[in-house]
Amino acid sequence: MSQSPVIDQRLPRHVQVRDELMRRIADRVWKAGEALPSEERLAAEFSISVGTMRKAIQALEQEKVVERIHGKGTFVTRAFERSSMLRFVRFRGTEQQELPSAHILTLETKAADDVMRGKLQLRSATEKVLYLHRSRAYGDEVVLVEHIWLPAKRFAKLESYLKRESPPLLYPVYDELCDVVVSRAVDELSMGMLDAPDAAIFGVDPATPCMRIERTMRDHVGQVVEWRVSFVPANRFYYSVEIR
Amino acid sequence: MSQSPVIDQRLPRHVQVRDELMRRIADRVWKAGEALPSEERLAAEFSISVGTMRKAIQALEQEKVVERIHGKGTFVTRAFERSSMLRFVRFRGTEQQELPSAHILTLETKAADDVMRGKLQLRSATEKVLYLHRSRAYGDEVVLVEHIWLPAKRFAKLESYLKRESPPLLYPVYDELCDVVVSRAVDELSMGMLDAPDAAIFGVDPATPCMRIERTMRDHVGQVVEWRVSFVPANRFYYSVEIR
DNA sequence: CAGTGGTCTAGACCACTGC
DNA sequence: CAGTGGTCTAGACCACTGA
Numbered sequence: 001m002s003q004s005p006v007i008d009q010r011l012p013r014h015v016q017v018r019d020e021l022m023r024r025i026a027d028r029v030w031k032a033g034e035a036l037p038s039e040e041r042l043a044a045e046f047s048i049s050v051g052t053m054r055k056a057i058q059a060l061e062q063e064k065v066v067e068r069i070h071g072k073g074t075f076v077t078r079a080f081e082r083s084s085m086l087r088f089v090r091f092r093g094t095e096q097q098e099l100p101s102a103h104i105l106t107l108e109t110k111a112a113d114d115v116m117r118g119k120l121q122l123r124s125a126t127e128k129v130l131y132l133h134r135s136r137a138y139g140d141e142v143v144l145v146e147h148i149w150l151p152a153k154r155f156a157k158l159e160s161y162l163k164r165e166s167p168p169l170l171y172p173v174y175d176e177l178c179d180v181v182v183s184r185a186v187d188e189l190s191m192g193m194l195d196a197p198d199a200a201i202f203g204v205d206p207a208t209p210c211m212r213i214e215r216t217m218r219d220h221v222g223q224v225v226e227w228r229v230s231f232v233p234a235n236r237f238y239y240s241v242e243i244r
Numbered sequence: 245m246s247q248s249p250v251i252d253q254r255l256p257r258h259v260q261v262r263d264e265l266m267r268r269i270a271d272r273v274w275k276a277g278e279a280l281p282s283e284e285r286l287a288a289e290f291s292i293s294v295g296t297m298r299k300a301i302q303a304l305e306q307e308k309v310v311e312r313i314h315g316k317g318t319f320v321t322r323a324f325e326r327s328s329m330l331r332f333v334r335f336r337g338t339e340q341q342e343l344p345s346a347h348i349l350t351l352e353t354k355a356a357d358d359v360m361r362g363k364l365q366l367r368s369a370t371e372k373v374l375y376l377h378r379s380r381a382y383g384d385e386v387v388l389v390e391h392i393w394l395p396a397k398r399f400a401k402l403e404s405y406l407k408r409e410s411p412p413l414l415y416p417v418y419d420e421l422c423d424v425v426v427s428r429a430v431d432e433l434s435m436g437m438l439d440a441p442d443a444a445i446f447g448v449d450p451a452t453p454c455m456r457i458e459r460t461m462r463d464h465v466g467q468v469v470e471w472r473v474s475f476v477p478a479n480r481f482y483y484s485v486e487i488r
Numbered sequence: 489c490a491g492t493g494g495t496c497t498a499g500a501c502c503a504c505t506g507c
Numbered sequence: 508c509a510g511t512g513g514t515c516t517a518g519a520c521c522a523c524t525g526a
Contacts, residue, residue: 012514038492049516054493062306064488070493071523088487185487189433191453191478209435209453209478234435234453241485243332243429244308256495282511293497298512314512315504 017046017056025065025076026221032175035073036066065183065220078175088187089213091143092236099168100143105201106133107162109152119216119227120151128152130159134166135201143237145198148228154180180225185217189239192231202233209234261290261300269309269320270465276425279317280310309427309464322419332431333457335387336480343412344387349445350377351406353396363460363471364395372396374403378410379445387481389442392472398424424469429461433483436475446477453478 009016021036030036036057037045043053057074060066068074112122112129120129130152136144148170150158155178167173174180192212199206210231217226253260265280274280280301281289287297301318304310312318330343356366356373364373374396380388392414394402401421411417418424436456443450454475461470 014514040492049518051517052515055514057493068493069524071491071525073492073524186484187487188482188484189455190482191455211433211435238432238434240430240432241487243431243485244427258495284511293499295498296496299495312512313505315506315510317505317511 013048014052014055014059017048017053018059020046021056021060022065022220025060026219028179030076031179032076032078032181035075038073063183063220077181078172088239088241089144089230089232090238090240091138092238098138100136100138102134102136102166102168104132104134104162104166106131107159109159116149116227119224120149121224122151130155132162136168142202144230144232145201146228146230148226150226151224154178154225174225181219182217182225183220185215187239187241188214190214191234192229194231198231204233211237211239213239257292258296258299258303261292261297262303264290265300265304266309266464269304270463272423274320275423276320276322276419279319282317307427307464321425322416332483332485333388333474333476334482334484335382336482342382344380344382346378346380346410346412348376348378348406348410350375351403353403360393360471363468364393365468366395374399376406380412386446388474388476389445390472390474392470394470395468398422398469418469425463426461426469427464429459431483431485432458434458435478436473438475442475448477455481455483457483 011019021042024030036042039050039053039057042057043050046053057066057068061068061074064077066074067077107130109128109130112120112127116122116129117125117127122129130150132146132148132150134146134148135142136146155174157177158173161173161177171182174182190212192210194202194204194206194208194210196206199208202208211234213230213232215226215228215230216224217228219225255263265286268274280286283294283297283301286301287294290297301310301312305312305318308321310318311321351374353372353374356364356371360366360373361369361371366373374394376390376392376394378390378392379386380390399418399422402417405417405421415426418426434456436454438446438448438450438452438454440450443452446452455478457474457476459470459472459474460468461472463469
């Protein structure tokens with residue numbers, strides 16, 4: 001499960017400890033939402049001072065891998081709404097509070113082609129992918145169409161679940177059902193062309209201008225866990241992001 | 245110059261110290277690129293331990309207000325390429341290294357209307373704005389058209405400078421000429437319509453689909469220092485951003 | 489109340505920079 | 508070499524949580 005058990009002895013101790021804590025979280029020694037042992041206990045286990053352990057944990061806190069709550073403890077982050085597509089995609093003239101409903105159009109496990117192997121960084125040539133085509137709507141009005149590809153191996157339990165349910169948010173399901181915690185993503189925005197089926201879903205002409213959002217999502221360890229392409233009608237939405 | 249000289253005594257000491265250091269940087273006691281006194285010296289001045297001073301400086305480092313260089317010192321950040329529009333806007337099929345040249349089309353100081361007063365958060369009703377209309381091109385091909393509004397008061401020296409020069413990057417000029425250091429921005433991306441003059445600049449029909457990027461830029465203290473609307477042809481560019 | 493994280497100290501020693 | 512930031516320690520005390 002863990003990818004690099006080797007820890008460089010030349011690195012500062014607090015970095016080595018951070019890496020080991022991260023490895024344990026990735027290995028689900030402490031699962032999402034659970035508490036780590038106290039700083040004092042951990043410091044004792046690693047034979048370092050509490051100050052150094054605090055520094056290691058603080059690094060993980062900055063990366064949003066854990067959350068500390070004064071008086072309670074340190075907890076593995078549940079990466080839910082934080083990463084949702086809807087955090088950035090805003091629809092004009094709609095109350096932002098409510099989530100659009102989801103409707104699954106296609107759900108199938110299939111062989112990965114070269115493009116998918118590249119996008120999902122699959123090593124094996126025979127690995128399969130789970131493909132999910134769904135639309136999101138406020139009432140009757142479709143606002144978003146998504147094409148989602150997942151490495152089938154890590155999401156074994158997902159296909160049968162999605163045959164019964166159509167949850168508005170997938171990331172919590174990844175976490176609870178498949179032990180996959182999403183962490184960071186790169187979004188690429190451009191203009192896109194709708195194919196005929198997607199245009200029909202929106203009920204517009206295929207020539208209608210459309211925003212295309214391509215997202216590559218990774219877990220704590222940097223592994224690609226999802227690749228999705230979303231289309232949204234260009235006239236009534238915008239994408240907002242803070243630059244630091 | 246400093247906006248809130250009152251420092252809450254109930255806050256932790258390292259936060260109070262961070263705020264005071266920030267105030268001095270905003271007041272240009274230490275200018276962009278210059279070094280702060282050493283941690284030891286600063287700790288002595290504030291009558292705190294070096295550890296606490298380190299924590300205060302570390303907070304500023306995280307906010308990218310200062311940069312620390314091991315063995316050399318702590319320096320006030322020069323916020324240059326980091327914030328450039330070109331960090332996010334990518335043009336397909338173009339070597340990313342080179343900067344597009346800039347060509348100024350309009351440059352004038354005028355009264356602020358209600359919209360501008362809102363966007364730039366001007367307090368006074370009589371405050372003027374500097375308006376800048378420019379195009380960016382690779383060779384003969386225009387790739388970006390920008391409408392930029394600035395509060396005239398803080399950019400007093402800029403207008404005459406831009407009558408002589410047309411620099412490819414404005415943020416360094418803001419810093420060096422006007423003592424304005426940009427810090428963080430919000431970008432809003434949507435579809436835009438070109439007006440006739442802008443369409444003519446691109447050499448396209450006004451109906452051509454175009455990305456519209458609206459950027460609100462702030463300084464370290466959170467003051468709005470610039471509001472710009474950029475247009476870019478939708479067919480050969482994308483906007484890339486990392487989500488955490 | 490016991491247990492947790494948060495603040496702050498004082499000092500030793502290391503690693504890097506530039507003269 | 509002197510001066511800078513980086514690491515690590517050991518401990519005191521504070522502030523918050525929940526039983």
